[in-house]
Amino acid sequence: MADTTDTAGATDSVDIGDRLPTATGRRTAAVLWEALRGRRIILVLAAVFAGIAAALELIAPATLGRVVDDITNDAPSPLWNYALLIIVSIVGGGALQILGVLLAARSFERILAGLRERLVATALRLPQQRVERSGTGDLISRASDDVAQVSQALQQVVPVLSSTIFTLLLTIAGMSALDWRFGIILVVMLPVYWMTLRWYMRIAPPMYAAQRLAFGTRAHHLLSALRGVDTVTAFRLSDTHNRRIGRASWAVAGWALRARTVVTMFNWRIDVAFAVAVSVVLVLGFHLVGEGAVTVGAATTAVLFFLRLQGPIRSLMSVIDTLQLATASLARIVGVTDVDIHDSDVGRESARVAGTAGDSAGLDHVTFAYAEGPDVLHDVTVTIAPGEHLAVVGTSGAGKTTVAALLAGIHTADAGTVTAPDDTTLISQETHIFAATLRENLILAAPGTSDELINQAVAATGAQDLLDQMPQGLDTDLGPRGAPLTAAQSQHIALIRLLLADPALAILDEATAEAGSAHAHLLDHAADAALAGRTGMVIAHRLSQAASCDRILVMERGQVIEDGTHEELLAAGGQYSRLWAAQTQGN
């Protein structure tokens, strides 16, 4: 179908600034063709059913023409036979059409489900800063609005397209059989429709692409306002956000209005062309009957044949309209599924190496900045030996969380090399509890784990009390509508999850920050159990936690300023020893 956004010449996608890319028309068509593999025969069958249905629908006007001839000739008319023929043709045509639609819908829904899965999989693997730069709303709009648009189009396209094409061809043949001059009218009319269609296809695609872009922008502004509603209220930013959402909504409305205008003009052109053509058929029919070239019944059939075209031509138009929207949507979906995860931050000179459990993990001369901000890590080198437990301490904003996120693959370094096993797991302070049972929440990363192993992990992390407090044990529903959890309990669940996931490298970013509460030693104990026997990095706020690790890094303003064991750093008399003195005196 039309090439909606092919402005990039030979490349496969168009990257508009920081937005996620949109695939070119050629690439979109190639992906769709590939996705049709294995389902093409079913779709051909759906088209054949639609074709037969179109042929059956021509029986009624042809029969009515014969009735007219019988009446004008005063001949006996087998009316019951005619009626039966018309009923059978209409019922049969309808049944075949439904069958075609069902066959096509089944195939297309599967194709679409596959595309949606690929979209979500790519989105989940994208570095976080890439998604943040392009706007979360844009991504959500692609996964919801665009998928819905394509779904709607796919279900209608094959049946309508094939039935219209067959109806057109069969009508041309039928009218020519009545008299070749009737056929000529149709053949002459086709270029008029084609030109109208060309006009529409030139104007509509960029308009629909812009409309979808406006949807994405509006979703982005809405989401960021809703997500940050506390901050928006606290800083009285509602007016600013309302204005921004208002502007985005007006942009959507503006594009919708333009789209309506173009569709109305398109309809008008089609209607005028049709009215002119019907008049020509009537005049020609009158003339041919006068000449004795055709019977009154044949002329009637010709007019009925022609009138029957209005429906299919309208359907074709509506399909093309939906198809234009869907092509723009599909190009946006393929734009995301085509994103090369490892190449998604073009211009960065960094590398990520997938180490194994036996290799050292870490950062080698890594520099990193968030979005357009200044560098927050400057030439940082961190090495974690296999099996070693490394603590990272430092003042707020020193870059500890950033180091953890780079190691975990959440962000991509701007320069330098990050080495980490593929199964690196990061636990941050914000543990997400899914709307599922406690069991499902615990075995998230290790599906199929037996209750016996879960109970062992619960015992090892000292979480028996937590389990005992759950009304239905492991079957207790959690999440927004389930049993409420304290922050410490959520942290505890995260640590059991980690133990069950059994990663080669575990990173705890303030995972026991809740330990200021009554659960202090419990969470410390759970963290020790979760890290036992594996390589670990702990971002520690309490130095007692750091002291129990094999080695400690001290960070300050994006750099590592001290590196050594607890004893070595105390003896060195630097920043760590001052922090230690301050904390131990405070206790």
Ligand SMILES: Nc1ncnc2c1ncn2[C@@H]1O[C@H](COP(=O)(O)OP(=O)(O)OP(=O)(O)O)[C@@H](O)[C@H]1O
């Ligand atoms: N998402 C972000 N976007 C922009 N800047 C950020 C982002 N996250 C952190 N920063 C900035 O990067 C710098 C390092 O932050 P980071 O969170 O890594 O420090 P930290 O040592 O973990 O601090 P804390 O102990 O307070 O968590 C800070 O200046 C912070 O403001």
